[in-house]
Amino acid sequence: MADPMRIRAQVAGDKATVRVLMSHEMETGLRRDGAGAVIPAWFIQEVSAAHNGKSVFNAQWGPSVAKNPFMQFNVKGAKAGDKITVVWKDNKGDSRTDEATVS
């Protein structure tokens, strides 16, 4: 199973800035291993976030997002103590959901 995400959500005025790090290879499918065989594509395809259970955005990613991805966004109206949930799903069907409290 994939490692947990690291989510930091901090109040900034009337919104919260959320920074997320995800543990993922983000393999493009274009590289070859030492023996010359193509390393199969393996990357996060879908990302979404919710604020206190309500969806705030969905994203689609391609394999050119960097390994161990970073993402930053601002949630309007989020206050200290609110919950931010982030979900990712990769092209092999693996997924991960993690939650952070706004501080």
Next chain:
Amino acid sequence: MQTRREMLHHSGAVAALLAGAGLLPTAAQAAWNKSAFEAKTMAECVKALGGGAPAESKDVSVTGPDIAENGAVVPVGCASSTTGVKRLLLLVEKNPSVLAAVFDVTDSVDASFNTRVKMGQSSNVYAVALMNDGRALYAVKEIKVTLGGCGG
């Protein structure tokens, strides 16, 4: 390289057929848009996502360093200050496929996202805002990728 391109081109064509020309998922849990992620140009990509002809606009901004010490991780951002933004896209012109990420915007978030992308070489990076009315507005920035380290 050429073999791979041909292969990608082929599977892209199949994907386009399967997707049905111009029929795009609009539900919140949209399926991954294969043809958009296989597009070789901004115009092709925007079209696959249902947008019109891209036009440069001051209402959209793209952020990133002028020069990247390593193309494996290049910090980039896309944002729009105007209303009516449906989606924000990040594209790298000279990558094998141009599209890196699509963010579907709602009223609950700023139309502003930062992430990090891979860049195979120095290239233009585009932020594109797909508007509710179908327009596609973009901003562009050139990011130079340098060779680093001992090179071994």
Next chain:
Amino acid sequence: MKTASFCAGLLALAGIALVSPVAAQTKTTADGIAEYRAMLADGNPADLFEARGQELWKTKRGPKNADMSQCDLGKGPGVVKGTFVELPRWFADTQKVQDLESRLLTCMTTLQGIEAKAVTEERFGRGEQRNMEGLVAWISAESRGMKMNLPQSHAQEKLSYEIGKRAFFFRGGTHDFSCAACHSVEGQRIRLQDLPNLTKNPGDGVGFAAWPAYRVSSGELWSMQRRLNDCFRQQRFPYPGYASDVTIALGTYMGVNAKGAASIAPSIKR
């Protein structure tokens, strides 16, 4: 900090920059690289490795099904904070000067019963090496901001320093390189990468006080052993054994020289 002083140096050369397009271009490049590094600093994927390491420390593992809570990193069993900035140091139980990784190896073998070769013969980034990388990320992070302060009171610690110094200057290989060939003068670069002068304290968060680090180029957390291993590879030397005497001695030499430098490990590097 490094970048700031580098830019200051360029400003001092502004007179040259005005007349020389080459110097002007260098300035632009250096500024661009500084901007790139600043953008990456907020959101260091080393965080992901720290989390794994913290978890591993308290996870019961190995044939003895034990956690690492009784591991003595130099300040007594279970104490982690402050240990990183005092390693390598002498350990009475093993009668050896040990760096963080060789000490962790001792704990993994004695406490958990893990075979040494499961670590020393594993490829970097895989298996027990991956675990090691998590552990060093977390342990170094626990001393973040503290100043390097390696002990030099034991005769073996002094000996380790002297051997490390000689290894640092040892020229060999097909290309006649030594560590010192690139790391004994201020202001030098390979391509655009600054080369800290490691024969003295190169400043807060530079050189020894910056590793372990997340390497952007490989997307992996590099420990000091791995950093040294790849230096020797690029030096065209043969292969240094994992946690071998020469690598530990080099750690002592660089660590003692860095006395007073605040640690930023685990940092983020190209």
Next chain:
Amino acid sequence: MKTSHITLSGIAVAASVLVAGCATTPSSAELDALATQTIMTSFRDQGIAKVDRLKQDLGQSACSSDKPPSDAVAQRIMEEAKASIKWPADGQYFGDFAAGERLAQNGRGSTWTDAPGSPNGGNCYNCHQISKAEVSYGNIGPSLYQYGKNRGISDVAAATALPIIQYTWTKLYNSKAYAACSNMPRFGHVGLLDEKQMRDLMSLLLDPRSPVNQ
């Protein structure tokens, strides 16, 4: 030789002496011997990078401390280096500057991850500025931008150009000819680059049409 008794027993013996509370610190020569012992036992063969690469010649051993060698030793290193120079067999010093640029960019070769027989790059940009278009260059060595132009080379066939041509060939072939402890690899002497590759680098540096001299 005073240190010979500890060279084989190595650190263990020295350690026990020190632990036992030896009042005197080890001499510099003893430390040198211990360091050599430590180095020799810490490395192993991997791929094409064998432990015999740790065997030092005079130039390497004399330039392995924080102090430069004596003038006499430095002189000897430089003389031996000058005597090692092989001029190109047919008197042809020049090749293809575009191939030279590729070589200058290439930092590969001779590491334990390189396949046997894979060619070496020149590693030049790691340490030198060369063509102006490449902004990612090191500064361990001097800038070589406009190398030929700055030395007044407008025609490489001119008789007046010959001293510069031979100086440059010598630097590439065995840099120790002009600086005993130069940090530059001895590309020709060690066989890192062949004659054709050396010619290509010569063109990169000296050909008036090369991007270096624009």
